[in-house]
Amino acid sequence: MRLFLRLLRYAAYLAVAGILIGAAALGTAYWLISPRLPSVEVLKDVRLQVPMRVESADGKLIALFGETKRTPVRIEEVPAQLKNAFLAAEDADFYNHSGIDLGGILRAVWLTVTTGSKHVAGGSTITQQVARMFFLSPEVSYTRKLAEIFLAFRIENALSKDEILALYLNKSFFGHRSYGIAAAAEFYYGKTLDQLTLAECAMLASIPKFPSTGNPLSRPERAKERRAYVLGRMLDNKFIDRPSYDAAMAAPDNAQPHEPPVEVDAAYFAELVRLEVMDRLGNSALTDGYRVRTTLDAGFQEAANTALRNGLMVYDQRHGFRGAEGHVEIPVNAGTAQWNELLAPWRTVAGLVPALVLSSDANSATLYLADGQNVLLGSEAVQWARRYQDEDHRGPVPKIVADALKPGDVVRVARDSKGEWTLSQLPTAEAALVALRPDDGAVVSLVGGFSFARSKFNRATQSARQPGSGFKPFIYSAAFERGFTPASVVNDAPVSFPDPSRPDGVWTPKNDDDTFQGPIRLREALAKSVNLVSVRLLDAIGVRYAHEYMTRFGFTPEQIPQSLSMALGSAAVAPMAMARGYAVFANGGYLVDPYLVTEIIDRDGKTVYRAEPAVVCRTCPDHSVAPTATATASASSGAASPLSTTAAPSDGAAHTAARAIDPRNAYLVTSLMRDVIRRGTGSAALSLKRNDLAGKTGTTNDHRDAWFSGFNAALVVSCWVGFDDFSSLGRGEFGAKAALPIWIDYMRTALKDVPEQAFDMPPGVTKVRIDPATGLLAGADDPGAILEVMKNEDAQRLATQPPPTDEAAKQHEAYDVF
Template sequence: MIRLLKFVVWSGFAVVCGLALSLSGAFLYINPTLPSVEALRSIQLQIPLRIYSSDGKLIAEYGEMRRTPIEFEAIPRDFIDALLAAEDDNFANHYGVDISGLMRAATQLLKSGQIQSGGSTITMQVAKNYFLTSEKSFSRKITEILLALQIERDLSKDEIFELYVNKIYLGNRAYGIEAAAQIYYGKSIQELNLAQLAMIAGLPKAPSRYNPVVNPERSKERRDWILGRMYRLGKIDQQRYLDALAEPVEVRLHIPTPELNAPYVAEMVRAEMVGLYGSEAYTEGFRVYTTVPSDLQSFANSAVHLGLQSYDQRHGYRGPETRYRGQTREAWEQRLAEQRSIGGLLPAIVTELTDDGILVLTSQGEEPVSWETMKWARPYLDTDNVGDWPKKPGDVVQPGDLIRVQRKPDESLAFSQLPTAQSALVSLNPQDGAILALVGGFSFEQSNYNRVVQARRQPGSSFKPFLYSAALDRGYTPATLVNDAPIVYHDSSMDEAWRPKNDNNTFLGPIRLREALYRSRNLVSIRLLQNIGIQYALNYMDRFGFPRENLPRDLSLALGTAALTPLEITAGWSVFANGGYKVTPYLIQRVENRDAEIIYQANPARAPKPGEVVADQAGTENLRTVSDAAPADDTQQPRIAEQIVDSRTVFILDSMLKDVVTKGTGRRALALERDDLAGKTGTTNDSKDAWFTGYNGDYVTTVWAGFDQPESLGRWEYGGTVALPIWMSYMGPALSGKPSRTLPEPGGLLSLRIDPVTGRAASAATPNAYFEIFKSEDSPPPLGELDAGAPGSPLPADEVAPIDLF
């Protein structure tokens, strides 16, 4: 017995020594390859990119992982107790490794022949999650143990726990307990009750298996087991335990949804950030605040949607998107599930015709659609023609038709259809170029093509103010008479002569420039360009930043045949709205890092304020992006933009553009009842593009409408019928309550009474004389310029292109 006892003792001693030697050898072998535990103190967890409006509304979130790190002090005590009860109840006492847990895992291995559990402590899981893979092997387990020992030596228990709860995956792209609380309950972890905290604590073991959304019964079993453990460990009393057990499982996904619908804005910012930071843009926790206020963006969204739907309904109903006639309700439900909402228009399948409308199947079940909302649906024949008014619902739809409906504020449904035409709206602060609203199309879900910055279209007459500005700087005045008469240009390279025309094929004869602009007379614009010279005009356009390669080098430039984006047009018009200063559009106001430190603050060049003394400075291109910005600080000095047009020229042109609103093609804008609006319509040949750009001192806004593949909007559709109503729908609420804001009158101007017939200074007896504004060095044009139009000589015929736009 003594010998047997000695053998057992010595054998045990040998085993212990062997294990010690093995562990020592493993430590000596593995230790040099172990990562530095100190790196955990400065570890940067992946946090998504978040984009906000200027007033803090969430626009979009980009990133694979939803995570909001939380400090240990902010973690509820009940959650700490729940998680430890579930994962590691001896956490406070061990040194990173729980021998009993390892022995339990070893026993399971011997019984089953497979690794079933690793006996891991929270510290060991931190080691694995931050430094290792999920591979199940003895070498990885040994490495995990050694790392856990080092972590316990270098970090406090609170630091280890904080690292763990911020890293773990808890299902539905939620990483960390704060993100999980937001996803499953729509609340912060600090707002959850005991039962909810226990539910979150049950997820780390198997996020998919115990997901309370997918498997509520299984997750409840796990929750109740954790509550029982907490009770047995003395962490909660019996009453709290029983109350928590009685709590129902009320969980649903609270996926972060944008608070502001601005997908085109979000995509522009995302592309900018990825261009600067690569894939780190999605993981470094940047918070980007744009220049876009939520109210203005909402006005813009509504204006574009209503404007396109109004245009679309004027041209009739094109029929159902598809027909599922003769199918069962189950089949209809399946077909409906395959559809998606586009631009707020919901898919629906007609199930029944009634005397006062129709019944449709939507995602919420069967709902009525009033006949009153269907009466617009005359059959579409072609762009210019529609059929007879429908007399009953059966004239419009039949059961099985897949249609579109729109939910109104009172939750009722209105009959609708997806517009085929598109529109773009962009609004800037003309004082510094800040983008205040941007809509790149009817629906980002339908098309992510951003027509504000990607679509180059002909601006038509909305480009004429740039030509008139060039003429005013060349010595012309608003009273200069130019002959609005037919012109024929011959070019030997063309089969036919070019005969440009006005939009209504009329000619007014000698006409003042002021009247020619608000009446949008094409022949006057051509004569202006001919006399000031194409090269001079092109050089003048360079000031506004228009790409030279997109400007035609012929007289068609006067008719707006350049290829420009709405944003380029709006930036150019900002010069007229701010008194002659070139500002550059920008979208990012500031960028914060994961610690809420501002790493970029926009400092755009701006137009000077009235009365502000401006020092002489060289004009330079001011492209404000995150990439060329220094870290934000409080020492940034305001930068004054380059003045590119004489403020007197701008003031005179501004008064002429106001006449477009009061007397010309923009008269509809009078409905806004403001005296500070100026603008210009634009319509290209065959009404393929419709424009309106207008402004006051607060906003300069451009609206374009047309088809992506250019085709006519219709015989009676113009900038004033398609684009201007959208512009008004935006500018009306945007300017509501704001005082009138116009340009201050600069020095060096004088006002003279002018004879409207001759354009000469009027005598006291001249009938219908009016006051006109002139630069002090300019005087009314003499009568001798009546026929020629202005100083200068015509271009040779070989510089004229046969283009016929208006």
């Protein structure tokens, strides 16, 4: 007995000594580690990474930018069932302990001693995991574990339990770039937290342990095992009852990827916004939870997408079927699993769905889609599919369906206007469309190509294409400043100019149809897009003067050639620059800067930026002269971000757009462009049944570019069609045929509920009667006289001119008339 008591006493001494040594060691460790521990006070105002949200003007989601998907939630927004699932999975005693689980730590220590491994399960409370998430590296070491414990105590002293749990739920990684419980619920189940079932709560609570290899998409069986474990722990801790447990265990898991519900297809626009916001706020713009409101109109953007894609597909089918996009061998007795595997390399692009031809005969073909549908195409669906040879030649119409479609072919199908499936193909040509408000430059629609997924190159702002005849209105505007009038007569006749750059040393411009009309008034010349008249007009006013004048419309000197070819649209511009230039005519002579971002709001709801664009004020006195090339370079060059708006000073006058040209000049050019639509190359736009439209077609040499730029008082739209490699669109593919239909389809929607608004005649413009043959004023009794508009001083000047003699009339017919 004495021996036993003695041994017991020694054991007590050893225990006390062990405790003292342990305490000393722990104190020493704390003394060594504590100075290096970060302050946990930062957790009181932690700023979790949240992606940047880009919205349309009407609040619809355009894009989310950022490496992480996260939507922070308050603990009050987390249902009790979901909280209990996480507590059961990670730390059932969370609300009772002081930051650590002593039993768990002792178990972990025992396992470490007995197994010799540092990688053992257990021992970390939710508080410790928060410490590790925010302050520590994933390194496995005793020092790191001690630091974690010390930090846990500090966190418990600094924050409430609910605050700690909220940090854990918002910070945890759930796989597939999803951080935080709200993002995980959205991604895996497409639900908000209050919509989750018990089984889904348990599944989500099981993921943070193995976020990459144990989530329900990557390893569904392993994930279901973890879900069962969590449900069992919830039952053991009396968080749920047996019937709820049984029902959740039996529930199937319906997890599948749910990307954020993008409501507006405007990827090209969104990328421009991203670049501008990062330029303003730096790289943190993508992680600090900013909400960016933009000028984009969701309905107009949908109309732009539809018009551009339909227009490109119509053009593409006009030139024939290029055959299957791919061909695969279909195994005998293959089923849906094999067909899906064969279709896997192809993805849907802009509504064009890949399809596998299973069989075909004379009258029909059966196609399989990746969603399990079987589509039957009849002979009418392949009537357009004449074999493409080149842009100007096609083969014969297929006599039977099997001539166009063969088993194993991978082709594209799309729904037509009636909702029926029809054969299609990815267009090889590209297009771009820009629409902006002429009074302030707000960009309401922008499409930079057929599909952003297929090509990130933004043709609306980054391209440098020749506008062809679409540039002529700017030449006419310059001429009206030099004394010409819409009634001025210029001879449409052959002409040659010296040009040392050509082999024969001579440049001989031509009209598109190689015909000549002789003397013709400028109004008629623009309506018919007569090339030689524009060349003679430019020669008369001088290239140097015109080159400088073009900068009034926002073009830079580098974009405009200093030669007579300027008259034929040999400049290098993007649709955005053309829309900006045409806006000067639409708004009565003011230059506006296109812009996209109206407001940037931080995560706390505070506005950190608000656009203050220069706005047209027709009733204000003109406070500035026409802008110079230097002042407009940044907005028209296409470099970096041509769309950003510099926040204006607080002086109200600084927010008024600068006058670029005389309002009378703008009215006269607009008047001519209205005739382009009423009876000229843009007459197809009469289908819109509106009297307030003006615009101009444009086509370049060999039909490499097709344009239509037009407007009314409310909207300016520029549309371009062409190939990225500058190939020809094919014979006959003028702007009126390739680009104008897209413009019309867009305007049909954009102007649907917009009342007609007349282009008011400004003071200083008068209507006069002229002789249509000479362009001179006509007598009151001249039965052939017509009405024309011109500036008062030009009418007075013509009134002082003597009537032409017979000899002068003969010379007028024989020689150039300027």
